[in-house]
Amino acid sequence: MAEIDKNFMSTYAKVATHDGDDEPIQIWAKDTDSYGGVGSDKLGIWGSVVAVDFDICVADGACIEACPVDVYDWIDTPNHPASDKKAIMAREPDCIVCRACEEVCPVVAVLITDPGDIGTDSGTSEVIEESEETPATPAEAPQESIMATDETTSLFFHKPNKWLGRAKDVLAKEELPTTGIEKAKDMFKDLRKQTLDSLPRGKDYIALVDNEKCIGCTQCVYFCNFASIDMISWDLQARTSQFESKKALILEDTCTGCTLCAFACPVEAITMESRV
Amino acid sequence: MSRTKPYSRTIPHPLFERLIVEDAMNEDKEAWKPERPHEYGYFPGCVDFMDVEVKFTHLNKGDADHASIAAASIKLLNYANIDPLILDMNIFKCSGHDQLWQGQLEVFDALKEHNMRRLKESGIKIITCSCAECYRTFAVDYDLPGTLGIKVEHITQTLQGRGLKFKAPEDVTVAYHDPCRLGRMMGEYEAPRDLIQLVDGAKMVELENNKERALCCGVSSMMYCNDATKAVRRKRLDQGSDAGIDLMLGGCPKCYMHMQCMLNEERMNPEEGHHHDYEMMDLMQFLVACLEEEN
Amino acid sequence: MTEDNPSEVVDDDAIEMIYEHQEEQISLDTVNKLENREDHSVLEADMVKGEPLYPHEMTRDAVLTLYILALFFYLAAFVPPPLHKAADPTAGTAFPPPLPDWYLLWAFGCLKVATDLKIGLPLSLIPFLGLEDIEIFLMTAKVWGTLVQGLIVGLVVAVPFLDRALGALIDPQYGDVVNRGHERRPIEDPVRAAIGVYGIVMVIMLSIFSINANIAIYYPEVTTDVLNQLTIWGPIVAGVITYVFLDRRRSEGAKPLTDEERFSLYVDGIKDRRMQRIYEFKLNRCYQCGLCDDICPVRDMEGEHELNIIYNTFQNEHDGVAMWSCITCGMCTAVCPQNIEYIDYVLEQRALTTSGASL
Numbered sequence: 001m002a003e004i005d006k007n008f009m010s011t012y013a014k015v016a017t018h019d020g021d022d023e024p025i026q027i028w029a030k031d032t033d034s035y036g037g038v039g040s041d042k043l044g045i046w047g048s049v050v051a052v053d054f055d056i057c058v059a060d061g062a063c064i065e066a067c068p069v070d071v072y073d074w075i076d077t078p079n080h081p082a083s084d085k086k087a088i089m090a091r092e093p094d095c096i097v098c099r100a101c102e103e104v105c106p107v108v109a110v111l112i113t114d115p116g117d118i119g120t121d122s123g124t125s126e127v128i129e130e131s132e133e134t135p136a137t138p139a140e141a142p143q144e145s146i147m148a149t150d151e152t153t154s155l156f157f158h159k160p161n162k163w164l165g166r167a168k169d170v171l172a173k174e175e176l177p178t179t180g181i182e183k184a185k186d187m188f189k190d191l192r193k194q195t196l197d198s199l200p201r202g203k204d205y206i207a208l209v210d211n212e213k214c215i216g217c218t219q220c221v222y223f224c225n226f227a228s229i230d231m232i233s234w235d236l237q238a239r240t241s242q243f244e245s246k247k248a249l250i251l252e253d254t255c256t257g258c259t260l261c262a263f264a265c266p267v268e269a270i271t272m273e274s275r276v
Numbered sequence: 277m278s279r280t281k282p283y284s285r286t287i288p289h290p291l292f293e294r295l296i297v298e299d300a301m302n303e304d305k306e307a308w309k310p311e312r313p314h315e316y317g318y319f320p321g322c323v324d325f326m327d328v329e330v331k332f333t334h335l336n337k338g339d340a341d342h343a344s345i346a347a348a349s350i351k352l353l354n355y356a357n358i359d360p361l362i363l364d365m366n367i368f369k370c371s372g373h374d375q376l377w378q379g380q381l382e383v384f385d386a387l388k389e390h391n392m393r394r395l396k397e398s399g400i401k402i403i404t405c406s407c408a409e410c411y412r413t414f415a416v417d418y419d420l421p422g423t424l425g426i427k428v429e430h431i432t433q434t435l436q437g438r439g440l441k442f443k444a445p446e447d448v449t450v451a452y453h454d455p456c457r458l459g460r461m462m463g464e465y466e467a468p469r470d471l472i473q474l475v476d477g478a479k480m481v482e483l484e485n486n487k488e489r490a491l492c493c494g495v496s497s498m499m500y501c502n503d504a505t506k507a508v509r510r511k512r513l514d515q516g517s518d519a520g521i522d523l524m525l526g527g528c529p530k531c532y533m534h535m536q537c538m539l540n541e542e543r544m545n546p547e548e549g550h551h552h553d554y555e556m557m558d559l560m561q562f563l564v565a566c567l568e569e570e571n
Numbered sequence: 572m573t574e575d576n577p578s579e580v581v582d583d584d585a586i587e588m589i590y591e592h593q594e595e596q597i598s599l600d601t602v603n604k605l606e607n608r609e610d611h612s613v614l615e616a617d618m619v620k621g622e623p624l625y626p627h628e629m630t631r632d633a634v635l636t637l638y639i640l641a642l643f644f645y646l647a648a649f650v651p652p653p654l655h656k657a658a659d660p661t662a663g664t665a666f667p668p669p670l671p672d673w674y675l676l677w678a679f680g681c682l683k684v685a686t687d688l689k690i691g692l693p694l695s696l697i698p699f700l701g702l703e704d705i706e707i708f709l710m711t712a713k714v715w716g717t718l719v720q721g722l723i724v725g726l727v728v729a730v731p732f733l734d735r736a737l738g739a740l741i742d743p744q745y746g747d748v749v750n751r752g753h754e755r756r757p758i759e760d761p762v763r764a765a766i767g768v769y770g771i772v773m774v775i776m777l778s779i780f781s782i783n784a785n786i787a788i789y790y791p792e793v794t795t796d797v798l799n800q801l802t803i804w805g806p807i808v809a810g811v812i813t814y815v816f817l818d819r820r821r822s823e824g825a826k827p828l829t830d831e832e833r834f835s836l837y838v839d840g841i842k843d844r845r846m847q848r849i850y851e852f853k854l855n856r857c858y859q860c861g862l863c864d865d866i867c868p869v870r871d872m873e874g875e876h877e878l879n880i881i882y883n884t885f886q887n888e889h890d891g892v893a894m895w896s897c898i899t900c901g902m903c904t905a906v907c908p909q910n911i912e913y914i915d916y917v918l919e920q921r922a923l924t925t926s927g928a929s930l
Contacts, residue, residue, distance in 0.1 A: 161555045163523060164341065166445065167565035171347045179346045180365030181324040187295055219499075230589040232596065251589070377899060379921030460901035461914075492868055492900030504872040505898060511868070 003108040004053040050089040056109035059083035063101035205257040213269035220261035228254035314361035317400035320346035321407040348564040377497035408458035408528035432467040442566040444477030454490035455528035680777030682716035761817035769810035863903035
């Protein structure tokens with residue numbers, strides 16, 4: 001079996017959607033014929049930010065275990081030759097782009113794309129037109145989901161803020177100067193890429209705390225999804241109540257190498273080191 | 277036993293903060309001159325950066341739109357016959373409030389140096405901010421009145437007493453939520469209230485804790501969003517429900533951001549049993565929604 | 572997550588292990604402290620500084636007591652009392668006049684100064700009727716004098732209630748609710764100082780006036796009229812002088828001391844209190860009323876037992892509101908009777924911890 005197509009967003013077409021927990025999941029296929037729906041043997045690629053090629057997926061569950069934010073669920077896909085269940089990205093918007101699932105997939109069926117790259121940075125003009133028709137960024141997805149899901153989110157989408165809508169109507173009448181949203185978007189995209197690429201991640205890596213730099217702010221404790229960080233007072237001379245004397249300690253056993261703590265640290269005291 | 281959703285990941289704040297740090301560390305030594313001299317300068321702050329942050333995270337389930345605060349402020353200033361110089365983020369940088377309060381002095385100093393130089397070049401007399409945090413930072417931490425002789429105003433103070441008239445499209449009960457930076461730290465309680473009084477058809481009620489006893493929105497300088505701070509916020513939102521309001525108005529985009537985020541989260545998780553049947557808005561957005569038709 | 576997921580088990584074990592480890596640390600910590608009390612308790616030794624009761628305090632008190640006792644004995648033995656004839660209550664103003672105790676002389680003075688208030692109807696001016704003038708007593712001196720005392724005492728009682736309202740009239744800044752309870756020095760508020768001086772001088776002059784008969788014996792030239800004028804004008808002059816003096820001092824640049832100046836004065840005075848930073852000086856104003864703890868939203872959500880945020884912080888305990896969970900909302904400052912800027916402390920301490928620099 002081949003790997004997932006890295007350029008599927010430009011070469012594949014959007015053929016259908018499937019209900020996710022919060023937002024509908026985009027399904028991609030080479031053309032409408034190569035998608036047969038759940039229950040057939042042709043499933044295509046599911047998801048945009050978290051894309052899984054269901055034709056390749058062998059359902060070994062590594063991604064479900066690796067994901068620090070619980071994006072995946074199981075979905076039954078009877079009659080499929082590779083496996084009769086697949087890992088569906090039910091909570092796709094929750095993805096923190098840690099790429100842990102990408103690393104662990106034995107058949108390279110997972111591809112994570114930075115949400116900032118979708119929709120605005122596509123290669124060819126045809127694709128841009130396509131993505132304008134059915135926007136795939138989480139930013140614009142809610143309108144879609146009003147129609148797609150009405151049970152789980154109906155309470156929320158029942159009443160949009162009409163006052164804000166009114167304010168926007170008034171503002172739309174007149175051309176007002178922008179205050180730098182373009183710059184912010186550009187910077188955001190660059191920075192995210194840069195930061196994500198700068199940190200190695202995955203099961204082979206572990207976060208390490210530099211006790212010299214650690215200020216004991218507990219930011220990482222709140223960010224860790226596996227409760228694998230705790231604050232320990234190393235300085236026996238200090239009072240136990242003294243907040244700054246405590247340093248973060250990362251447990252080897254439960255750390256998944258997701259880099260969230262390194263992101264969270266305000267003084268960059270956490271680095272990712274190889275486990276070997 | 278299944279793992280419950282940890283609250284901590286609702287705000288991956290480092291991205292937003294690192295954006296500003298990155299911005300601060302890019303030195304920009306080019307000289308800049310406004311096209312024509314202005315008396316007033318309007319500083320929108322980091323609302324656009326906030327928008328990007330919110331759009332990335334899944335807080336965007338709602339229709340929160342921070343950039344419209346800047347647009348609304350500009351429109352209201354024009355309505356009050358003030359032609360402000362827009363000190364936007366292409367030329368200026370973040371005021372550095374969050375960095376200062378997080379203790380990142382290097383970043384704050386870099387931001388301050390840049391902004392002070394730009395302010396000197398701009399030649400404005402009065403700077404007005406729609407953000408309470410920027411207002412405090414300019415007035416106290418930059419000490420603009422003392423160093424550059426520039427008067428610092430919050431936009432509500434600028435708009436106060438200019439004979440503006442607003443009419444609410446329908447009757448609405450509103451409450452004003454005092455931001456800590458504008459209220460307790462700068463002592464401005466009346467200007468926003470006066471502005472709300474100008475709106476015909478809006479009935480203003482006070483929340484249980486108001487003015488100098490107002491409860492905080494709970495997230496200070498984007499430091500934490502954990503159970504304790506959420507409890508602070510929920511307490512504030514509960515007070516709004518008790519007062520029976522339709523809209524809660526804030527004077528600071530950060531308050532708007534955090535409160536609306538909480539409201540959205542509650543509506544996304546109805547099984548938790550918290551529900552507040554009203555919306556949070558920035559005062560500027562509300563006033564723009566109440567602008568009378570020009571014809 | 573499924574039940575047979577091994578990472579869950581590891582998770583729980585890890586948490587247990589970490590808490591055991593932490594408890595061990597805490598107990599070790601305590602043992603260590605107790606064993607090395609001499610080394611460890613440098614900070615406490617400096618904070619809780621005092622003299623032992625015996626012999627230091629006892630000696631000091633004994634010296635003072637004996638000195639005063641000796642003075643009494645000397646006076647009793649060698650200075651004869653200036654006794655006059657026995658007082659005669661029926662003798663009216665005849666010598667020696669009966670006088671109240673010295674601390675009540677001002678009240679006596681009030682009674683003496685007071686004169687009958689009367690209105691005369693000049694009916695004799697109406698021609699042809701031949702009527703006589705009529706005098707109507709509005710208030711007799713007795714009633715009037717008693718009322719004046721009541722007025723003064725009443726004012727003293729009402730001061731706390733009037734303070735804020737009057738303060739707002741005199742100087743909006745000091746009438747501000749936010750600034751209530753802030754200490755004020757005369758130079759910062761000349762109007763109040765002048766009123767105070769007027770009151771003090773008035774009491775002194777009334778006391779002097781009340782013994783006018785005695786004064787007349789020794790200094791016949793100081794007549795009741797002179798004393799009368801002095802009693803009326805003396806306090807006013809003193810008040811005006813005070814106001815003018817303080818106001819000129821203020822305009823000359825004798826501005827109220829900033830916190831920094833006050834801090835340096837304080838440090839010069841008491842060097843051994845380890846006053847290293849301004850915020851420590853500010854925190855030192857705390858008298859542990861506990862209002863900050865009542866109002867603090869973080870403590871409301873996180874705290875268990877009552878603490879005093881500012882006081883504990885000053886004691887370097889940092890267990891009121893942890894430095895990084897403070898939401899810097901400023902509520903403690905809003906309720907603090909001493910206007911302690913706790914958030915300034917947080918600001919400075921965070922800068923110190925994160926970037927190793929002070930503001």
